[in-house]
Amino acid sequence: MKHSTVIxxxxxxxxTQLIARRVRELGIYSVVLPVTTPVEELQKLDxxxxxxxxxxxxxxxxxxxxxxxxxxxxxxxxxxxxxGICYGMQLxxxxxxxxISKADVREYGRMMVKTNPGTRFFAKSAQEFQAWMxxxxxxxxxxxxxxxxxxxxxxxxxxxxxxxxxxxxxQFHPEVTHTxxxxxxxxxxxxxxxxxxxxxxxxxxLDEQVEKIRAQVGPKAHVICALSxxxxxxxxxxxxxxxxxxxxHCIFVDNGLLRLNEQERVMSVFSQQLHLPVTCMDAxxxxxxxxxxxxxxxxxRKIIGNEFIQVFEEAAHEVAKKVxxxxxxxxxxGTLYPDVIESSPPPGTGRxxxxxxxxxxxxxxxxxxxxxxLIEPLRDLFxxxxxxxxxxxxxxxxxxxxxxxxxxxxxxxxxxxxHPYGLEILREVDEIFIQSIRNAGxxxxxxxxxxxxxxxxxxxxxxxxxxxxxxVALRAVTSSDGMTADWFHFDSKFLAEVSSKICNTVRGxxxxxxxxxxxxxxxxxxx
Numbered sequence: 001m002k003h004s005t006v007i008x009x010x011x012x013x014x015x016t017q018l019i020a021r022r023v024r025e026l027g028i029y030s031v032v033l034p035v036t037t038p039v040e041e042l043q044k045l046d047x048x049x050x051x052x053x054x055x056x057x058x059x060x061x062x063x064x065x066x067x068x069x070x071x072x073x074x075x076x077x078x079x080x081x082x083x084g085i086c087y088g089m090q091l092x093x094x095x096x097x098x099x100i101s102k103a104d105v106r107e108y109g110r111m112m113v114k115t116n117p118g119t120r121f122f123a124k125s126a127q128e129f130q131a132w133m134x135x136x137x138x139x140x141x142x143x144x145x146x147x148x149x150x151x152x153x154x155x156x157x158x159x160x161x162x163x164x165x166x167x168x169x170x171q172f173h174p175e176v177t178h179t180x181x182x183x184x185x186x187x188x189x190x191x192x193x194x195x196x197x198x199x200x201x202x203x204x205x206l207d208e209q210v211e212k213i214r215a216q217v218g219p220k221a222h223v224i225c226a227l228s229x230x231x232x233x234x235x236x237x238x239x240x241x242x243x244x245x246x247x248x249h250c251i252f253v254d255n256g257l258l259r260l261n262e263q264e265r266v267m268s269v270f271s272q273q274l275h276l277p278v279t280c281m282d283a284x285x286x287x288x289x290x291x292x293x294x295x296x297x298x299x300x301r302k303i304i305g306n307e308f309i310q311v312f313e314e315a316a317h318e319v320a321k322k323v324x325x326x327x328x329x330x331x332x333x334g335t336l337y338p339d340v341i342e343s344s345p346p347p348g349t350g351r352x353x354x355x356x357x358x359x360x361x362x363x364x365x366x367x368x369x370x371x372x373x374l375i376e377p378l379r380d381l382f383x384x385x386x387x388x389x390x391x392x393x394x395x396x397x398x399x400x401x402x403x404x405x406x407x408x409x410x411x412x413x414x415x416x417x418x419h420p421y422g423l424e425i426l427r428e429v430d431e432i433f434i435q436s437i438r439n440a441g442x443x444x445x446x447x448x449x450x451x452x453x454x455x456x457x458x459x460x461x462x463x464x465x466x467x468x469x470x471x472v473a474l475r476a477v478t479s480s481d482g483m484t485a486d487w488f489h490f491d492s493k494f495l496a497e498v499s500s501k502i503c504n505t506v507r508g509x510x511x512x513x514x515x516x517x518x519x520x521x522x523x524x525x526x527x
Contacts, residue, residue, distance in 0.1 A: 003029040003204070004196045007047040011035055011055030011065050011087050014520060017337065017483050018175040019051055019085070019186075021382050026187050027198030031380075039070045049081045049194040052088025054173065058137055059087070059094045060101075067095055075166075081194040082167045086135055089160070089169035096143035096167075103138040103156070110178055112153040119149035121161050121168045124188050129180040131158070131172035139171070168193070176484075202388045206239070209377045213243035216375060217330060220247075222323055223375065224312055225332035227252040227278060229266035230405045231395075232334030232378060235386050237276055238393040239377050240332050249328070250276050251315045253308060256284025257409030257418070260427040273396045279318075283311050288418065295416040297527035304408045309370060316372075331372035335379050336386065338482050382481040403434075403448045404482065412527040416455040421508075422470075426453040428506045429472045436498045437476070446488050449476035452515075452526050460510030462503070469510040472502065477524055485519040 006023050010016045010032050023030035057064040072095065075082050084092040090100045113131045115122040139157040142148060150159035161168045168189060174182035190196045217223060225237045227250050241248045254263050263280060270278045290303050316328045378386050390400045406412055414422040430451040437443050452473040460467040479485035499512040
């Protein structure tokens, strides 16, 4: 089934992927493309609407991202509904003959917006609502044929439209939850103005991916699946197993960077609940040896990614011996959209205006001479979409609700050099923290919770004596997709009890701190 497609051109906003997610939540397929994508490539996707994202640039800066040659002519000829958001609006104003300049008052954060009567975009919205602003430039004059459809509390032009041209633009961000009714505004644009049917569902994703996997693998080839014990790799394994059955061989690697008793828990879940055949490979010594003396987080991720591939290549030889055939060519990974977004953009993608946050071991950490052909059926999905897909595949709900765990494991939670002593302390602290959360009935309210071993010592008093021991940090966040997050507001009594239990039972720790940073400006993990 061919779905209607919405193209989102990425101008580097931290919220670009939220636009994609909001569109999908409306049951409409969306794809994010670099702003350098030629018109010929856009035409192949036959978009029913195009959205220009926000971005950190100013339209009058040297080298500022712009519209590719022929874009506006293509939009006009095909009458494709077009929406510009933040920088996207400023770019349209500039290209269509209006004027953009530095704002007299920079608008950032929540601000009241008042809509003007008789406009199509705000036909179903409240006359006044709070919207999320993040810009330092203003529209000083509109292009010919456009009307101002909304203004901000400071009097600035907040939205414009030309129903005749099919072009609409917003200075605020409807994709963020801080904007009241933002999702409804997008719905009105996509289903009301653009007339796009809401025909994209997880069942359709499942059916399409099964067909795609079968076509990619063929009728005889065997496949290795890298199981991490997390939701993503479990759903990916279940999906590939649905497609090719027993030609899938799951490999769980104990890299020495797992949580307390993680190997036993994972093997039990996969064999007894998911009923997938899994081989466990203990490679803890080789991983820790490779990481010895390495403190830089990017180097740690790349080392881990490379070492995983080495282990899977060895596993491929074992599978070949077992089935009596050639080496498996394919490797399944549970790579998600946020993993791709936050890692280095692949050469030639044109995503030069988006910042690299960190390399994920299964994206930026892969070796260039990778022998395997990758199968990444979840690569275009967000975490909540993966969980929904998992339900369709009958993955146990208790497993789907597990908090995310990073592919590099505890290596990115021991800040600086990874060493057995820090790992041992971290496992004990993390277990106390997570079990306390479960006992308090808070686990399902939290997106992710974990402990971090800090490379510092502090003076303390324990047992009537002076100590000079380690500091650990606790982190818990709420989120819907991992792209943005807020710290979880525990009751102070809960934190006091957890801190006391950690200091009293984990030898070598005398101080516990709680991380109250949101994403952004921080990331969820510390490294």
